[in-house]
Ligand SMILES: Nc1ncnc2c1ncn2[C@@H]1O[C@H](COP(=O)(O)OP(=O)(O)OP(=O)(O)O)[C@@H](O)[C@H]1O
């Protein structure tokens with residue numbers, strides 16, 4: 135599905151990602167872990183083309199997309215849920231959902247059961263209640279739900295989630311875990327950035343741990359659970 | 372008919388014209404963070420294109436509907452070819468780029484349609500007047516109100532009720548997020564730019580029959596439209612509407628009931644709004660968000676022996692130059708020295724501190740008017756006038772600076788622009804003292820010590836001497852701790868604040884130094900020219916100074932002096948054998964912004980070490 139190989143990303147002259155390689159296969163949830171400032175968001179921004187990697191390639195279904203403009207990358211079927219949620223404050227909830235909604239990138243990757251407003255409202259009943267509220271009137275949890283729902287309305291083949299559990303109450307985090315499990319059952323590929331180990335272990339198949347812009351651990355959930363050194367040194371568990 | 376009702380309707384007419392301008396300006400700013408200084412030019416172009424269509428087809432309605440189409444197409448071409456390449460470089464370059472186009476379009480209009488005022492007939496169907504209450508009122512003006520309200524409603528529905536409108540609003544909120552969801556933001560920019568231009572062009576055609584058409588009608592509506600969006604809040608359609616009505620009414624009623632105050636009233640409204648609500652009534656974006664100008668040129672290192680020698684040679688060449696050139700050239704070079712001082716003074720603010728002032732000519736004018744007004748009305752010695760002018764410029768810049776320095780980027784530009792237009796209005800209005808738009812002169816030039824300034828040679832050496840003094844003085848200041856703080860503010864204001872510098876205080880100081888020296892240059896100019904008119908402080912004069920600085924290279928001190936020389940030489944040489952000097956200057960400036968963002972001197976200086984190695 136998506137494959138980063140040997141990516142080096144910079145903000146101006148500061149070198150952030152040092153040769154990062156990782157891949158997400160069809161229908162798989164891969165988690166990217168790491169402390170504050172490790173470079174997780176930078177990896178997401180690089181995939182989306184906000185940041186052009188100085189070298190290395192980002193391949194989507196075998197095609198190098200690292201030179202494309204951001205909107206073209208999004209239209210290939212990548213749904214973005216950014217760390218700050220990115221809700222449009224002066225649009226209503228409904229408008230946030232529909233404004234850039236698309237039936238999906240290609241016929242072959244188009245899900246059998248496409249996401250529509252009705253289906254979204256069934257999954258997120260709270261959003262239906264707040265349908266005509268403006269974006270800035272939502273609580274943090276509602277914003278996170280809306281951001282995920284909005285990305286689903288693009289009918290993506292791959293979802294990028296940047297710390298969806300950040301700053302949310304445990305009950306809402308549970309809800310998000312449930313939603314991610316549901317998406318996984320549908321066969322959606324997800325690259326999940328997390329600092330919350332509980333979320334990561336609950337939903338992801340494989341994990342990569344980022345430290346100072348380098349991947350220092352890759353493995354399955356059980357590998358990660360057993361690796362005390364990584365947990366303590368790089369994730370401060 | 373009741374005077375009040377007439378004024379109410381007239382105010383509405385004016386408000387609707389302003390709205391057609393302001394709506395586009397505001398949407399473009401909201402989405403792209405660019406204040407298009409060329410927006411007035413599109414208004415003017417639309418009006419003239421409409422005039423031609425009207426003359427060919429003899430049908431006003433066709434003119435009204437068709438004229439916006441080619442104008443919008445032209446606007447979109449400008450956006451795609453000239454603004455798009457600058458997105459990465461920051462919004463100020465884009466604003467400067469649009470300023471270059473005001474020259475090009477002005478020249479274009481003047482050469483295609485001539486510089487005389489042209490009249491556009493009111494269409495027959497709307498020619499008469501109707502009975503309202505006890506009096507009559509022209510139908511055409513009622514039509515303007517109706518069309519303005521209708522367009523406002525349509526625009527509002529498009530923005531609020533359609534998906535495209537939602538996309539625009541999303542782009543205004545967060546264009547990076549919108550592109551992350553698949554929105555082609557550059558295309559959206561071009562579209563909105565085109566719609567904005569089309570509205571302005573439509574406004575131009577609609578205004579034709581009541582305003583008349585003339586080159587220069589562009590700034591007539593531009594400045595009030597700027598004030599509208601500042602007052603209403605940048606980026607908000609509702610703000611543009613409310614602001615238009617407020618400014619339209621304030622202006623119309625002001626002219627009737629407090630004629631002496633009329634010209635200032637709208638500036639007064641703006642100042643009050645900005646002081647109480649800096650983001651305007653419905654502002655959704657704080658204008659300051661665009662920040663200081665990004666650094667272009669690193670501060671020069673200490674002069675090397677070689678550069679000292681070259682400098683000394685240039686100075687020596689200038690010192691003996693009068694032996695080889697004719698009187699006319701001597702005068703031109705004297706003028707260049709004066710404007711070089713002026714451009715260097717702006718560089719302190721623009722190049723070194725990162726504050727783009729679009730009102731610098733006001734302080735120049737203050738210095739010049741002080742000399743001439745005092746000499747001609749009170750027989751004060753012109754040299755005392757220069758001293759008083761410098762003091763007035765210092766006081767004036769302290770006053771204006773106090774209001775402006777808390778702003779950055781485009782807000783700062785708009786505020787300084789507004790203040791300088793306020794000064795312009797005062798000068799035009801205060802006929803008894805300033806001679807109004809005719810200008811004012813002194814009968815004879817004074818002496819410089821024992822030498823009469825009637826001699827061009829004396830004038831040359833005097834201005835040359837003052838130029839050298841100012842250059843050395845300013846270079847000293849740049850190298851001093853004060854200069855380092857100013858450059859620090861340009862490069863990272865937050866950090867200067869964090870390490871305990873009084874950033875506002877330093878900015879104010881830079882503003883005052885800059886304004887004071889501009890006042891001195893103005894005083895010299897009064898002695899040189901013996902005459903001053905409001906043209907010298909019009910906002911476009913401030914724009915000329917900005918061009919000089921950018922042409923030569925902001926933040927290099929000598930660059931702006933070179934820029935002043937190039938600008939005046941071009942203006943003189945080109946205008947002596949072609950009427951199109953504005954077109955040529957405009958194109959040179961556009962090319963410069965596009966290809967030499969560091970200015971000619973800045974680029975040259977950067978290339979030098981490469982050559983050496
Ligand atoms: N716009 C920027 N310019 C310069 N440096 C940046 C910028 N954004 C982030 N950085 C730096 O890049 C590094 C990686 O940041 P990044 O946002 O990718 O971290 P992260 O892993 O997402 O952290 P967090 O968990 O806090 O979100 C940090 O050291 C940060 O200071």
Ligand SMILES: [Mg+2]
Pocket residue numbers: 174175176217296
């Ligand atoms: Mg992050």
